[in-house]
Amino acid sequence: MSSSLLEIDTVTACYGRLPVLHGVSLDIKLGEIVALIGANGAGKTTTMMTIFGRPRASRGRIVFDGRDITQLPTHEIARLRIAQSPEGRRIFPRMTVMENLQMGAIIAGDPDGFDHDLDRVTTLFPVLKARADQRGGTLSGGEQQMLAIARALMGRPKLLLLDEPSLGLAPLIVKQIFAAIKELNRDGLTVFLVEQNAYHTLKLADRGYVMVNGNITLSGTGDELLARKEVRAAYLEGDTAMLKETGA
Missing domain, CATH: 3.40.50.300 (P-loop containing nucleotide triphosphate hydrolases)
Known part of the structure; x- marks a missing residue:
């Protein structure tokens, strides 16, 4: 370090x-x-x-x-x-959890690695897997924060x-x-x-x-x-x- x-x-x-x-x-x-x-x-x-x-x-x-x-x-x-999970979460409320994660993955530019990255973030936050088809705006505050972090991680940040x-x-x-x-x-x-x-x-x-x-x-x-x-x-x-x- x-x-x-x-x-x-x-x-x-x-x-x-x-x-x-x-x-x-x-x-x-x-x-x-x-x-x-x-x-x-x-x-x-x-x-x-x-x-x-x-x-x-x-x-x-x-x-x-x-x-x-x-x-x-x-x-x-x-x-x-460099990825950011901003103050106030700022997820896309009308998009589903899965669509939010797909937006985060655009930065990575590796469609073949999407499933691996998805498995990583849903292992970290299992509730997101259960809510995959649910609109982001209907999640609880804690779930939205988990989604915001997971979306940032989908870009594979350093x-x-x-x-x-x-x-x-x-x-x-x-x-x-x-x-x-x-x-x-x-x-x-x-x-x-x-x-x-x-x-x-x-x-x-x-x-x-x-x-x-x-x-x-x-x-x-x-x-x-x-x-x-x-x-x-x-x-x-x-x-x-x-x-x-x-x-x-």
Whole structure:
């Protein structure tokens, strides 16, 4: 895990004239789970979206697998095998589960491998096999999140970006989602995880970064950040009920 798969180097990004990211730097090594935590509005989602060029970095650079992608069009970045499960899931609600997965597989460009990829994601999330002919919009929130992750996996990514995968889900479903992320990483997938759920995220992550108002303020291993008093005070005090419900 010595080589960096993704490097974000002093990136500034704006929405219109409003600066949102202020010289953000972070890196993700091959085979890691790296977490970015922070309060709502801290700039976490913007960091993830800037990797895809929406918004475009106005300063700094983004390097993926040794290639500068800072100015590449979004569709070309996706073809480099970076996949995203966005905040709010954003599945295709009128399409069936199977059709959503077929859309995800387009990036892989390997029709002969579709059945193998399908078996992989439905083994990870068995409920999707049972719901294959059901429209995505009729699934529960947890099932939609599983579908969003599975759709991203159908593109065979080198790097999986997950934006708030636990948002709005019941604690036991959150536990299932995080267990799936851990299993994917054990199989060799590199994961960049943006979350407000600091406890579960830092327990899972190899390393993490804390973002406040578009700036990286702390970094370290997951355990190191969990042990920091300022992290516990800012992000863990509200998690007590969830920790009891999940048995963590």
